[in-house]
Amino acid sequence: MALLTYIEAISKGLWEEMERDESVILLGEDIGKFGGAFKVTKGFLDRFGEERVIDTVLAETAILGAATGAAVVGMRPVAEMQFADFVTTGFSQLVNNTASIHYRWHIPCPMVVRLPSGAGIHGGPFHSRNPEAWFFHQPGFKIVAPSFPHDAKGLIKAAVRDNNPVIYLEHKRLYRHVKGEVPDTDYTIEIGKGVVRREGNDLSIITYGATVHQALETADAMAKEGVSVEVVDLLSLMPLDTELILASVRKTGKALIVHEDNLTGGIGGEIAAIISEKAFEHLDAPVRRLGALDIPTPYSPPLEEFFLPNAKKLTAAARELAAY
Amino acid sequence: MYRLTNEQYLDLYYYMRLTREFEETILKLYRQGKIVGGAYTGNGNEATAVGSAFALEKHDYLFPMHRDMGAHLVKGQTLRNLMLQHLARGNSLSKGRDGTGHYADPPLRIYGNISHLGAMVPMACGVALASKLRREGSVVLTYIGDGGSNVGDIHEALAMASVQRLPLVLIIENNQFAYSTPVAKQKAMEKYSDRAMGYGMPGFTIDGTDIEEVYQVCKQAVERARRGVGPTLIESVTMRMHGHSAHDGADYVPKELLAEWRKKDPVERIERTLIERKVLTPSVKAQYEEKIQATLDDAVRFAVESPYPPGEEAVVGVYAE
Numbered sequence A: 001m002a003l004l005t006y007i008e009a010i011s012k013g014l015w016e017e018m019e020r021d022e023s024v025i026l027l028g029e030d031i032g033k034f035g036g037a038f039k040v041t042k043g044f045l046d047r048f049g050e051e052r053v054i055d056t057v058l059a060e061t062a063i064l065g066a067a068t069g070a071a072v073v074g075m076r077p078v079a080e081m082q083f084a085d086f087v088t089t090g091f092s093q094l095v096n097n098t099a100s101i102h103y104r105w106h107i108p109c110p111m112v113v114r115l116p117s118g119a120g121i122h123g124g125p126f127h128s129r130n131p132e133a134w135f136f137h138q139p140g141f142k143i144v145a146p147s148f149p150h151d152a153k154g155l156i157k158a159a160v161r162d163n164n165p166v167i168y169l170e171h172k173r174l175y176r177h178v179k180g181e182v183p184d185t186d187y188t189i190e191i192g193k194g195v196v197r198r199e200g201n202d203l204s205i206i207t208y209g210a211t212v213h214q215a216l217e218t219a220d221a222m223a224k225e226g227v228s229v230e231v232v233d234l235l236s237l238m239p240l241d242t243e244l245i246l247a248s249v250r251k252t253g254k255a256l257i258v259h260e261d262n263l264t265g266g267i268g269g270e271i272a273a274i275i276s277e278k279a280f281e282h283l284d285a286p287v288r289r290l291g292a293l294d295i296p297t298p299y300s301p302p303l304e305e306f307f308l309p310n311a312k313k314l315t316a317a318a319r320e321l322a323a324y
Numbered sequence B: 001m002y003r004l005t006n007e008q009y010l011d012l013y014y015y016m017r018l019t020r021e022f023e024e025t026i027l028k029l030y031r032q033g034k035i036v037g038g039a040y041t042g043n044g045n046e047a048t049a050v051g052s053a054f055a056l057e058k059h060d061y062l063f064p065m066h067r068d069m070g071a072h073l074v075k076g077q078t079l080r081n082l083m084l085q086h087l088a089r090g091n092s093l094s095k096g097r098d099g100t101g102h103y104a105d106p107p108l109r110i111y112g113n114i115s116h117l118g119a120m121v122p123m124a125c126g127v128a129l130a131s132k133l134r135r136e137g138s139v140v141l142t143y144i145g146d147g148g149s150n151v152g153d154i155h156e157a158l159a160m161a162s163v164q165r166l167p168l169v170l171i172i173e174n175n176q177f178a179y180s181t182p183v184a185k186q187k188a189m190e191k192y193s194d195r196a197m198g199y200g201m202p203g204f205t206i207d208g209t210d211i212e213e214v215y216q217v218c219k220q221a222v223e224r225a226r227r228g229v230g231p232t233l234i235e236s237v238t239m240r241m242h243g244h245s246a247h248d249g250a251d252y253v254p255k256e257l258l259a260e261w262r263k264k265d266p267v268e269r270i271e272r273t274l275i276e277r278k279v280l281t282p283s284v285k286a287q288y289e290e291k292i293q294a295t296l297d298d299a300v301r302f303a304v305e306s307p308y309p310p311g312e313e314a315v316v317g318v319y320a321e
């Protein structure tokens, strides 16, 4: 066991996979000697060399297209986007080509796209994206979004070993703000399985990524008011752990779905639909959703704060829902 | 040849100095924690930014990048507005929705960059197309870095611009690094201007620290575009003297390389030339320095005293009326 930050856990998992399997290669901008904009791959070049840690030209279509090509002939590329936002520059490759390869060609495309995502770091409209819904809508991707170091390591390892393209969302605000115990052992976290972070009986907060931490704060705050909140951390967005979601909602009868991505067209809408289709008779209140506002991410601090969910907004929503 | 008058030379000097001092102030504010996001400078790029924009007329369009503060200034942007942008104030041109040079100022015909490298150039083509269709005679000047020039958007834009003979000038600012990546890892050909041949457009490689060369070549490209002959690609060779942004110590840049380029510091270069030619006298220089300091002090004071936008305003303006 070691106490690692979220970003260290990602590095650790990636490192172990590169040690384990020679077909794992890294592609990205500034990922070599520099170790990447956020330093996830610091030290990798020295250990694994230039042939496996590839500092690419500045061109996302080339990075994502080349990763796809290498994957279909049996390598296991991990592509880093410098910020999740810039995945759009290579979007056509991913959604048109990568995602449907197995369906069309009947061969696996085992690659990982690492996306440093999320707002709350004063990144403004072009450095703050939560891009999961774009990929969620496109059949063929798996999507994971860890919230704690333990899962960050287990999921990056699972992503590398998966035979499908996996979108790995790593929230920038968690990188150095979240620490946790991470086993030194070679373990993976099953893609498609979430966890109950906090058991509770009165209402369920269903969430993933950065807002898991806000949900836990909310659970603490609500406990003081005598309300027992269950926090479901999805970890995987595709496939969704539908059974876990439904079991929690059947128990508590109330669901608050939260994500940092903006509300409309977000994954929360799909979760709400699943709950209403499969657990309607267990509900004691309408399903409630909370996400960022439906606007581009603004730069100025008061605007960004107004735009984003936070523990205070979650607690207010949870309080209302509990009182329903 | 477009001969520069002494008066124009002094203007160029003024704007380059102003750019340098403005960006130094930005760095100071960043260190004081007054800038919440990233802070970028174009230290080493002043001659390119200023000299290229100086080749424009008032009715021409500017699509600047993150090293081109000097171009904003030449095109008429005020220090107050630029400072408000950097401090994310409610009365900034973007109303706090975005920072730095990311704003639009239609009366000045400045359209600030989006962060996605390359993405602005196809859009600049559209502006050039509109100018052509409306017989405006306006030219569009835009920029991209050595790294960013590899993004596919650039290829698509140049293909369109050359076939449509659009009034567009693209400057590739080859400042030796793209973040930590040296230019040798971005291209295998010798010069970025070699790419022009592939589009059937003229291409030039210039010394981007030499204000006179920058101005001459840009002016010719701009006037060629204005005559409707078509676009030009210019590679301006400079050095990114600072880190990628204020947070970056850039220890991956060899010290000797910096020392070599420091000898060609564009601001000192024009200053030396103008002193030698007796165009810049000590008293004129002192006057400029005083004026620059006063404008800067005013801009900082004005911006610091201006409030942030109220949070609730975030929801306004996603759609046009």
Ligand SMILES: Cc1ncc(C[n+]2csc(CCOP(=O)(O)OP(=O)(O)O)c2C)c(N)n1
Pocket: A029, A058, A060, A082, A086, A089, B067, B115, B116, B117, B118, B144, B145, B146, B147, B148, B149, B151, B173, B175, B177, B178, B179, B240, B244
């Ligand atoms: C499409 C895209 N990919 C990645 C980035 C992240 N990024 C911002 S600036 C930069 C380096 C830019 O280098 P260059 O184009 O040479 O311009 P310079 O900053 O050196 O002037 C990178 C990788 C981005 N902004 N856009």
